[in-house]
Amino acid sequence: MYIRDSGSRDQATQGCIVFIHGFPFDGSMWQPQLDALPEGWRGLAPDLPGFGRSPLNGQPSKASAGRRQGSGIARDDEPVLSMGRLAGEIADLIDGECDGTAVVCGLSMGGYVSFELVRRHPGRVRGLILVDTRAEADSDEARENRLLMAQTARDSGSGPIATTMIPDLLAGSTRQARPDIVDRVRSMILAVPAATVVGALAGMAARHDSTGDLATIEVPTLVVVGDQDAITPPDGARRMAEAIPGATLEVIPDAGHVSNLENPDAFNRAMGGFLGDL
Numbered sequence: 549m550y551i552r553d554s555g556s557r558d559q560a561t562q563g564c565i566v567f568i569h570g571f572p573f574d575g576s577m578w579q580p581q582l583d584a585l586p587e588g589w590r591g592l593a594p595d596l597p598g599f600g601r602s603p604l605n606g607q608p609s610k611a612s613a614g615r616r617q618g619s620g621i622a623r624d625d626e627p628v629l630s631m632g633r634l635a636g637e638i639a640d641l642i643d644g645e646c647d648g649t650a651v652v653c654g655l656s657m658g659g660y661v662s663f664e665l666v667r668r669h670p671g672r673v674r675g676l677i678l679v680d681t682r683a684e685a686d687s688d689e690a691r692e693n694r695l696l697m698a699q700t701a702r703d704s705g706s707g708p709i710a711t712t713m714i715p716d717l718l719a720g721s722t723r724q725a726r727p728d729i730v731d732r733v734r735s736m737i738l739a740v741p742a743a744t745v746v747g748a749l750a751g752m753a754a755r756h757d758s759t760g761d762l763a764t765i766e767v768p769t770l771v772v773v774g775d776q777d778a779i780t781p782p783d784g785a786r787r788m789a790e791a792i793p794g795a796t797l798e799v800i801p802d803a804g805h806v807s808n809l810e811n812p813d814a815f816n817r818a819m820g821g822f823l824g825d826l
């Protein structure tokens with residue numbers, strides 16, 4: 549995987565924080581956080597397989613895991629980006645670069661990967677920042693939408709995906725006053741190949757429901773949500789924070805579903821306070 553790295557290993561006297569991007573973005577979405585980490589912290593922001601500069605690789609869904617894993621969205625000859633595979637890649641990164649343990653910060657799909665990481669590799673996670681995400685699995689309606697989106701990506705690439713998603717992803721104030729952020733998000737989406745879109749949609753549709761796991765999370769946890777997040781709204785984030793023992797909730801003003809990019813100052817203050825308390 550291609551990895552953005554805020555500094556060298558020996559600078560990480562406080563530890564490592566691994567940032568996991570959402571769908572359909574890449575690790576560059578975390579640049580404002582990599583640039584603002586408190587002293588002694590090293591940040592790593594990978595491009596997950598198939599996104600940004602990382603190759604997709606992977607087995608076709610038929611060869612790898614069959615229909616349930618492809619959840620009826622990926623065809624037999626298309627690879628599936630299961631949350632389990634992505635969690636495994638992050639665990640390897642933590643082993644290779646962070647001496648086996650890190651704070652993990654995941655946005656939306658990155659949150660789904662974080663839940664899988666905690667379930668499969670609990671020892672690798674010493675703290676969690678769950679950003680604009682949810683613990684619930686997909687509803688039937690959400691799966692149906694993913695099926696349509698996958699077909700759109702196959703037929704027409706990610707252009708129409710960007711057009712459809714941006715109004716939901718970004719707060720109205722961001723869309724009106726921050727054309728630079730809108731362009732940045734659009735360019736990330738346009739760079740994602742159709743095969744990655746399909747593989748990630750299939751992987752997300754097949755993900756576990758993590759609501760039952762929330763009460764068992766034992767590491768310090770910060771839940772962050774944009775006050776105008778239309779995809780994973782603040783009410784859901786509040787319920788999630790209440791279900792995780794000792795978790796705190798930070799609502800980021802003037803931000804939608806990509807709160808770290810839409811209001812980096814408020815986001816970085818919350819992140820810095822959390823890391824400082826660890």
Ligand code: MLT
Nearest residue numbers: 570571655656657658779
């Ligand atoms: C994301 O931002 O990663 C997506 O909204 C997640 C999803 O489609 O469920």
